[in-house]
Amino acid sequence: MAAHHINLLFICLYFSLSFIFTKQVQADNYIIHMDHSAMPKAFAGRQSWYLATLSSLSANLRANTNSTIPTAELLYSYNHVIQGFSASLTLAQLEALKNSRGYVSSIRDKTVKLDTTYSFKFLGLSSDAGLWPASGFGKDVIIGLIDTGVWPESESFNDDGMNDVPFRWKGKCESGTQFNSSVCNKKLIGARSFNKGLIANNPSITISMNSPRDTAGHGTHTSSTAAGTYVGDASYFGYAQGNARGMAPGARVAMYKALWDEGSYTTDVIAAIDQAINDGVDVLSLSFGLDELELYEDPIAIATFAAIEKNIFVSTSAGNEGPDLETLHNGTPWVLTVAAGTMDRSFGASLSLGTDGYVRGAALYPGNFSSIQYPIVFMDKCDETKELKKLVGMIIVCQDPGKEDSLNDQFSSIQVAGNVAGVFITNSTLLDIFTQSPLPAIFLEQKGGDIVVDYIKTNKNPKASIEFKTTFLGSKPSPTVTSYTSRGPSYSAPSVLKPDIMAPGDSILAAWPLNIGVARLNDDMLFSSFNLLSGTSMACPHVAGIAALLKGAHPDWSPTAIRSALMTTSDPIDNAGNPIEDIGTNLQPATPLAMGAGHINPNKALDPGIVYDATVQDYIDFLCGLNFTPQQIKTITGSSSNKCSNPSLDLNYPSFIAYFNDRNVKPDSNTVKEFQRTVTNVGEGSFIYKASLTAMKGVKVSVEPDTLVFKEINEKRSFKLSIEGPRQLDKTVSFGYLIWEDSQRKHVVRSPIVATSYKIDK
Numbered sequence: 189m190a191a192h193h194i195n196l197l198f199i200c201l202y203f204s205l206s207f208i209f210t211k212q213v214q215a216d217n218y219i220i221h222m223d224h225s226a227m228p229k230a231f232a233g234r235q236s237w238y239l240a241t242l243s244s245l246s247a248n249l250r251a252n253t254n255s256t257i258p259t260a261e262l263l264y265s266y267n268h269v270i271q272g273f274s275a276s277l278t279l280a281q282l283e284a285l286k287n288s289r290g291y292v293s294s295i296r297d298k299t300v301k302l303d304t305t306y307s308f309k310f311l312g313l314s315s316d317a318g319l320w321p322a323s324g325f326g327k328d329v330i331i332g333l334i335d336t337g338v339w340p341e342s343e344s345f346n347d348d349g350m351n352d353v354p355f356r357w358k359g360k361c362e363s364g365t366q367f368n369s370s371v372c373n374k375k376l377i378g379a380r381s382f383n384k385g386l387i388a389n390n391p392s393i394t395i396s397m398n399s400p401r402d403t404a405g406h407g408t409h410t411s412s413t414a415a416g417t418y419v420g421d422a423s424y425f426g427y428a429q430g431n432a433r434g435m436a437p438g439a440r441v442a443m444y445k446a447l448w449d450e451g452s453y454t455t456d457v458i459a460a461i462d463q464a465i466n467d468g469v470d471v472l473s474l475s476f477g478l479d480e481l482e483l484y485e486d487p488i489a490i491a492t493f494a495a496i497e498k499n500i501f502v503s504t505s506a507g508n509e510g511p512d513l514e515t516l517h518n519g520t521p522w523v524l525t526v527a528a529g530t531m532d533r534s535f536g537a538s539l540s541l542g543t544d545g546y547v548r549g550a551a552l553y554p555g556n557f558s559s560i561q562y563p564i565v566f567m568d569k570c571d572e573t574k575e576l577k578k579l580v581g582m583i584i585v586c587q588d589p590g591k592e593d594s595l596n597d598q599f600s601s602i603q604v605a606g607n608v609a610g611v612f613i614t615n616s617t618l619l620d621i622f623t624q625s626p627l628p629a630i631f632l633e634q635k636g637g638d639i640v641v642d643y644i645k646t647n648k649n650p651k652a653s654i655e656f657k658t659t660f661l662g663s664k665p666s667p668t669v670t671s672y673t674s675r676g677p678s679y680s681a682p683s684v685l686k687p688d689i690m691a692p693g694d695s696i697l698a699a700w701p702l703n704i705g706v707a708r709l710n711d712d713m714l715f716s717s718f719n720l721l722s723g724t725s726m727a728c729p730h731v732a733g734i735a736a737l738l739k740g741a742h743p744d745w746s747p748t749a750i751r752s753a754l755m756t757t758s759d760p761i762d763n764a765g766n767p768i769e770d771i772g773t774n775l776q777p778a779t780p781l782a783m784g785a786g787h788i789n790p791n792k793a794l795d796p797g798i799v800y801d802a803t804v805q806d807y808i809d810f811l812c813g814l815n816f817t818p819q820q821i822k823t824i825t826g827s828s829s830n831k832c833s834n835p836s837l838d839l840n841y842p843s844f845i846a847y848f849n850d851r852n853v854k855p856d857s858n859t860v861k862e863f864q865r866t867v868t869n870v871g872e873g874s875f876i877y878k879a880s881l882t883a884m885k886g887v888k889v890s891v892e893p894d895t896l897v898f899k900e901i902n903e904k905r906s907f908k909l910s911i912e913g914p915r916q917l918d919k920t921v922s923f924g925y926l927i928w929e930d931s932q933r934k935h936v937v938r939s940p941i942v943a944t945s946y947k948i949d950k
């Protein structure tokens with residue numbers, strides 16, 4: 189049974205409920221960028237300047253119109269993420285604001301879309317050697333998550349054996365509805381919530397849980413994935429049983445709740461990031477994003493620029509809109525963008541055929557199924573409900589004809605008829621909808637199905653029993669790229685190859701609030717302290733946790749250096765020894781536009797040899813290369829003194845993407861795309877690196893020089909990579925790798941290269 193056929197897509201947590209409230213005067217939330225150097229000296233501080241600016245707007249408007257215009261409401265004044273504030277404004281107020289002193293630009297508030305017992309083992313993390321002991325399990329590194337809140341009672345946030353909270357920590361545990369600040373401890377060191385934007389957008393709203401407490405489950409799951417402590421005997425009703433642990437079990441968790449059941453807004457999200465920067469987090473995990481925005485319009489891109497300036501590593505999710513190209517969000521050059529892959533674990537059941545052996549299939553039935561033998565019958569299409577009803581005490585076998593909705597129809601027929609269990613022979617890849625259902629059901633591939641049908645046809649009195657709650661390990665191939673993970677290129681920064689890396693995101697077991705149902709059985713809700721979820725939302729905190737470990741092991745590395753170490757040491761090969769495959773393209777080899785550099789390999793990232801680092805100035809030069817206006821650049825950097833010292837789209841990135849898509853020109857005239865890179869030796873001692881390139885269809889790649897000699901640590905060396913190709917490439921995506929390997933064979937530093945005829949659709 190192939191592991192990749194079970195995608196438990198519990199992923200679709202969309203936190204953009206469409207509440208419609210009518211308001212007296214139509215006001216909307218805006219994020220307002222201001223130039224601090226324009227603040228009159230008379231003001232004691234920025235907040236009083238903003239308040240005075242806002243009240244002057246209404247006064248001016250009142251004078252002109254005689255109607256009752258309320259003073260515009262200040263939501264947040266931001267300290268780090270931008271120079272400016274957010275406010276609820278009428279259109280007239282916004283227009284008036286544009287003429288105020290210090291106004292730079294504004295962005296209308298948007299809603300935000302949210303996109304283990306085992307994954308640590310799958311990633312090779314071990315207490316004996318490698319990144320866990322080297323980092324003290326992430327001891328004293330602080331991971332901030334912007335999410336739906338936290339269920340602090342979960343065993344994953346137990347602080348047994350942890351030392352005191354780092355002295356530098358400035359965060360808080362805020363009390364609120366069903367949340368006493370005493371629930372925080374040495375593991376969960378901070379919990380705050382942000383909803384002024386939500387309330388301003390929906391004035392008559394009642395917030396059901398006005399505190400950092402998680403009512404969605406998502407934040408509890410992601411935070412325990414990143415840094416959950418050891419919990420023995422965790423499982424989802426017996427599936428995935430084992431000892432649960434986050435990626436950085438020694439790290440601290442700070443939860444910033446900005447995503448609410450009632451809605452999620454960027455004004456709240458960036459207020460949360462602003463506070464996290466102020467509190468002193470080392471790593472941020474953001475499992476959500478905004479689609480199709482320029483960098484200067486994307487509040488998450490803008491806020492995370494401030495985080496990078498403060499040396500905070502930012503992990504983000506690529507999104508769950510695959511498998512089409514150009515579906516990803518967070519394609520921002522200064523953050524890490526994570527794709528979701530599968531593991532070698534799947535869940536299912538064994539169907540024993542009398543005394544004739546057994547077959548295995550996919551299943552996730554959460555109930556306690558009797559172990560007795562039942563009569564088993566083959567009903568082929570299973571479309572005769574009347575007939576099925578006569579077979580109540582029996583296990584029914586159905587052959588899915590593979591038409592649209594056919595499996596769905598068969599499934600409901602068995603449910604309605606009330607048979608003991610259903611066995612479905614199918615090759616549908618959308619089993620997640622069914623495996624979560626209250627009906628005891630097994631899904632077999634054709635081969636297993638044929639064995640069952642043959643047994644039934646050749647026996648006078650065929651009987652079978654089912655054993656659910658089985659976990660299969662070692663499935664091949666794995667990892668694979670999930671179908672849903674969003675693909676590059678990046679809309680906002682096409683010249684940077686995105687996503688960056690793939691991490692486990694499929695069927696991830698992590699902590700869950702005990703009062704939120706995870707499955708249904710008959711008419712009863714079932715509850716569990718662990719739940720299985722899938723999505724890039726689950727992949728993102730894996731990398732946040734691993735980045736925390738790297739930060740613990742290498743406190744002097746910049747976020748960009750950590751990203752480089754993760755990317756260049758990732759694996760392009762699966763456990764069957766082949767290039768990692770992509771479920772979204774019928775198991776073709778996955779391209780870097782689907783999985784980035786490859787599958788994350790934490791222990792190797794500890795010692796990457798050389799890194800591709802970049803400074804804040806390099807990112808500013810990149811923005812200049814995008815031809816942004818000084819005002820647009822100011823919006824992102826929050827500084828009025830941005831120098832375009834060397835405008836360039838060629839960022840010092842550990843990956844390469846070149847476009848050959850000039851449709852108006854004959855394809856036979858060649859063009860050359862060049863990339864300049866500088867690498868830093870982070871290995872102890874002297875090394876000689878030699879370049880090798882894998883062949884790429886349709887283009888010719890070269891590197892100059894092809895040898896780099898480092899005499900000591902922190903030395904830098906530069907090289908040029910050239911891709912020669914036609915004006916227009918035949919293939920949509922052609923890819924290969926540049927590999928630097930040192931003569932002692934200690935380090936293999938691999939970068940993906942993409943040549944594409946794809947044209948960004950703007």
Ligand SMILES: *[C@@H]1O[C@H](CO)[C@@H](O)[C@H](O)[C@H]1NC(C)=O
Nearest residue numbers: 249250251252253254255256
């Ligand atoms: C001012 O108020 C009067 C009386 O309520 C109204 O007739 C008039 O249209 C208002 N003027 C403006 C500019 O709104």
Ligand SMILES: *[C@@H]1O[C@H](CO)[C@@H](O)[C@H](O)[C@H]1NC(C)=O
Nearest residue numbers: 363364366367368369370371
């Ligand atoms: C919060 O917890 C502390 C310690 O358990 C307790 O003394 C206090 O009464 C609690 N406060 C509220 C508001 O429940």
Ligand SMILES: *[C@@H]1O[C@H](CO)[C@@H](O)[C@H](O)[C@H]1NC(C)=O
Nearest residue numbers: 425554555556557709712714
């Ligand atoms: C299944 O059996 C276990 C162990 O006896 C029990 O704890 C659990 O509640 C049962 N599950 C259901 C859904 O009845």
Ligand SMILES: *[C@@H]1O[C@H](CO)[C@@H](O)[C@H](O)[C@H]1NC(C)=O
Nearest residue numbers: 588589590613614615616634
């Ligand atoms: C399974 O897929 C193959 C190839 O796509 C198709 O020919 C076949 O009919 C399918 N079988 C079922 C049972 O859906």
